[in-house]
Amino acid sequence: MNDMFVLCCEIKVGGVSFKSVHDVEIKRSLYNLAATAVIKVPVTAVLKHAGEPPTHIETAQAIKVGDKVEIKLGYDNTLNTEFVGYVKRLNYKVPLEIECEDEYYKLRFVNCVFSKKETTLKECLNTILTGVSFGNVIDLTLKNFVVNNKPGSWVLGYLKKEYGLIAYFDINGKLYVGKAHDVKGETIKYVLRENVISDDELKYQLAEDVKLKVKAICYYKDGTKIEGELGEDGGEQRTFYYYDVKDAGELKALAQEELKRYSFDGYRGKIKTFLFPYALPGMVANLEDKVYNERSGEYFIEAVDVSFGTSGTRRIVEIGIKA
Secondary structure (H helix, E strand, C coil): CCCCCCEEEEEEECCEEECCCCEEEEEEECCCCCCEEEEEECCEEEECCCCCCCEEEEHHHHCCCCCEEEEEEEECCEEEEEEEEEEEEEECCCCEEEEEECCHHHHCCCEEEEEEEEEEHHHHHHHHCCCCEEEEECCCEEEEEEEEEEEHHHHHHHHHHHHCCEEEECCCCEEEEECCCCCCCCEEEEECCCCEEECCCEEEECHHHCCEEEEEEEECCCCCEEEEEEECCCCEEEEEEEECCCCHHHHHHHHHHHHHHHCCCEEEEEEEECCCCCCCCCCEEEEECCCCHHHCEEEEEEEEEEEEECCEEEEEEEEEEEC
C-alpha cells in the first residue's frame, strides 16, 4: 500500500458533510476516559445538493457545540468509521478547529446520585448512567458507595483514580470498565518493513533488562484495603489493583504473576502504519519480523492515533504486553 491510493473522507458534523478537510487528528487509548478528535475545516464551505446550484456557508455558523460528529476515513472509497461523538468546542481560527469527544461527552451532563451500603459496580453504573450501553464491566463489590450530585464523567474518573480501573467507550459507543487486558479484540497482522511504514519507536527488550517496581493494592468487600510492594528499586513504577484476594500471600503471588507479564522478551513502543490495516485499542497486533523471525509475537494494542489531511495519513499504533 502506498500513497498512490486516493485518500477519501466522509465527515458529518451536525447537518454539514465534508468530503475534504484540512486536517483530522483522532486519539484513543485504553487509558483515557475520552477518545478525542480535532477537525480543521475551511471557514467557508461549499455545499452541493443534487440538482441545485452549490451554496456557500459559513461553517462556524452552521456548526454548534453538542452537534453529532461522525468521521469516516479511507482510500479509494473504502471507508472505515474512525470516530463517532459530539462537538465539544469550536476554536475560531483559520481554518476553523472543531474539538470533539466520543460518548464520554454525554456523561458530562448526566447528574448522578447514588448511595448504597453494598452494591456491585455493574448495578451502580446501570442505575446512574441511564441510557448508556455497556460492554464488559468488571465484577467488583462496592461498599458504602456514595455519589452526591456529580456528573457521570466524574464517576468514571473516580473509579479510575480509586480502584485503578480503566474506563473507555469503544467505537460503537459501548462503555467498558475493568482492567486493560480483560477484553481481547480481533488480531491485526503487521509485517515490519512491509505494511509498517516506520518502527523507529519500537524497541526490542529482553526480560532481564526490564526493571520494574510494583505496588499491589487489594480492595475487600468490606471496604478495607491492603498494599504491598515487589520488584527492583530504581525501576519503572507500576501499580496493580486486585479485588477480594484471600490474604497478603495471595496478593504477593498475583503481583508476581503480573510482574512476569510485564517483564518479557519482546517489543515495546509504537509503529507507524498507513490507514489500513484498520486498528483500534483492545485489538491484538500480530507483529512479524522476517529478518529476526524469533522476535515475532502478539501484543495488546493500547492506543491508536490517526492523522489525516493534506499532507497524507498515518495511524500510530502503541502496543503493550504480550497477548
